[in-house]
Amino acid sequence: MLKVLWWPLIVCLVGGCDLPRDPEGTTNRVRNGALRVGVMHDPPWVEFGSGGTEFSGVEVRLVRQLADELGAEIEWHPAGETRLMKALQNFELDLVIGGLTDSSVWKKHVALTRPYRETQSTSSGQGILPRRKVGRVMAAPPGENAWLLTLERFLQSKHR
Amino acid sequence: MALTSTPRFELPAELQGEMRRAKRLEWITILYLLSVAVLMYLVMGSSQAMKTAWAEDLLSLIPPTGFLIATRVRYREPNEQYPYGYYRSINVAYFTSALALFTMGAILLIDGTIKLVTAEHPTIGGVSFFGRTIWLGWLMLPVLVWATIPAWMLGRAKLKPAEKLHDKPLFADAQMNKADWMTGAAAAAGVLGISVGWWWADAVAAMLISLDILFDGCKHVRAVVGDLMDRAPKSVDHKRFLDLPDRLAAALEELPWVRHAEVRLREHGHVVFGEAYIVPLERIEHAAAIARELDWRLHDICVQLVGPHRS
Numbered sequence: 001m002l003k004v005l006w007w008p009l010i011v012c013l014v015g016g017c018d019l020p021r022d023p024e025g026t027t028n029r030v031r032n033g034a035l036r037v038g039v040m041h042d043p044p045w046v047e048f049g050s051g052g053t054e055f056s057g058v059e060v061r062l063v064r065q066l067a068d069e070l071g072a073e074i075e076w077h078p079a080g081e082t083r084l085m086k087a088l089q090n091f092e093l094d095l096v097i098g099g100l101t102d103s104s105v106w107k108k109h110v111a112l113t114r115p116y117r118e119t120q121s122t123s124s125g126q127g128i129l130p131r132r133k134v135g136r137v138m139a140a141p142p143g144e145n146a147w148l149l150t151l152e153r154f155l156q157s158k159h160r
Numbered sequence: 161m162a163l164t165s166t167p168r169f170e171l172p173a174e175l176q177g178e179m180r181r182a183k184r185l186e187w188i189t190i191l192y193l194l195s196v197a198v199l200m201y202l203v204m205g206s207s208q209a210m211k212t213a214w215a216e217d218l219l220s221l222i223p224p225t226g227f228l229i230a231t232r233v234r235y236r237e238p239n240e241q242y243p244y245g246y247y248r249s250i251n252v253a254y255f256t257s258a259l260a261l262f263t264m265g266a267i268l269l270i271d272g273t274i275k276l277v278t279a280e281h282p283t284i285g286g287v288s289f290f291g292r293t294i295w296l297g298w299l300m301l302p303v304l305v306w307a308t309i310p311a312w313m314l315g316r317a318k319l320k321p322a323e324k325l326h327d328k329p330l331f332a333d334a335q336m337n338k339a340d341w342m343t344g345a346a347a348a349a350g351v352l353g354i355s356v357g358w359w360w361a362d363a364v365a366a367m368l369i370s371l372d373i374l375f376d377g378c379k380h381v382r383a384v385v386g387d388l389m390d391r392a393p394k395s396v397d398h399k400r401f402l403d404l405p406d407r408l409a410a411a412l413e414e415l416p417w418v419r420h421a422e423v424r425l426r427e428h429g430h431v432v433f434g435e436a437y438i439v440p441l442e443r444i445e446h447a448a449a450i451a452r453e454l455d456w457r458l459h460d461i462c463v464q465l466v467g468p469h470r471s
Binding site (some may be wrong): 019020021023024110111113114141142143144145148149151153156 | 280281282283284285286287291295296326354355356357358359
């Protein structure tokens with residue numbers, strides 16, 4: 001019985017350098033390639049400029065830094081939340097930003113990073129529950145675990 | 161009530177030590193399974209295989225809990241409400257766990273199939289570990305080892321008392337613990353599959369684990385339903401019928417005054433209840449013939465055997 005347990009450990013050690021991998025190969029495609037980012041208007045995280053093609057904000061700055069580190073060129077895709085999330089689910093986008101929180105209803109459909117920052121909730125509390133602190137997150141395609149790990153490591157390094 | 165209540169049963173002295181050992185092992189099992197449940201909950205993420213393994217772990221808490229509760233109840237003094245005693249309580253506990261296994265196995269199988277068919281890619285991200293972000297999947301593997309190896313050891317330790325005590329629920333529990341290594345291996349294979357990019361490995365592993373739970377549930381439900389329906393006694397692993405009724409009949413037939421004996425038995429947990437039907441030798445018929453020929457008026461005489469109470 002113990003024999004069965006040894007080989008997985010060996011696989012880990014031998015192939016561990018590039019594990020885990022993305023089923024849809026997102027990380028490899030984005031590195032030195034194109035980074036397709038879906039954006040939603042939610043100041044101060046993402047602010048749409050007057051022409052609708054210029055973007056600024058906390059999360060926009062972070063994404064630009066990320067693209068620099070990965071050698072990727074950003075493609076901005078402004079749209080509403082539902083359309084962006086559906087596109088993310090179908091692997092048509094690599095990242096969605098716009099003031100998402102860790103209590104987002106999309107957490108069962110796409111991959112949310114761990115919170116990179118804690119802020120006060122902008123909405124009032126529910127019923128008698130007080131306003132809570134929420135964690136700010138970014139969204140990645142579901143199951144792209146290497147990509148998610150890359151994002152999380154980047155975000156943790158920026159907000160120590 | 162002294163005549164109609166079944167007498168109180170006491171385990172023979174040499175088996176009382178085994179019973180104490182069994183109880184101690186079941187307490188250890190419960191504490192161990194709780195630790196596994198907590199650890200697994202912390203690392204399971206959204207892996208279907210891990211969720212299924214966690215469910216199986218929680219289900220495994222029912223047999224030892226049922227055993228410990230039933231052990232307090234089963235040796236109570238039989239009374240007017242329960243003239244046959246409380247010995248069947250252990251089978252009730254066994255039935256509950258078997259049914260729970262069957263139901264959960266079915267639910268998890270359906271759940272896993274849906275995940276596979278809708279091509280849900282399991283997301284497993286990173287976690288902060290001593291300052292660095294590492295992949296949660298790498299934490300799942302040591303937890304699975306902790307969930308597997310002690311379970312196998314506990315299962316093996318419980319098999320001996322179960323056989324000596326002829327305790328079927330304890331035996332079934334021990335077998336399930338011993339087979340836990342398959343669940344751990346399947347879940348680990350699922351996690352490793354995800355790590356190389358095979359998203360479907362998770363759902364497939366979950367389905368295999370749930371099939372195993374389902375079959376276990378089926379097997380145990382059939383076994384315990386038979387016991388509750390007064391089936392003839394079977395061996396502790398339910399593989400063969402015991403020769404206890406035949407041995408008892410043979411022992412009775414060795415008596416000089418017995419021509420033929422037939423026995424039927426049923427199990428109430430450890431304890432066996434039953435009836436022995438005896439056809440006595442020609443002496444009775446001889447006595448009846450002598451009675452009838454004594455006088456021309458003696459016609460229908462019934463000669464009856466009585467027990468010592470009436471003398």
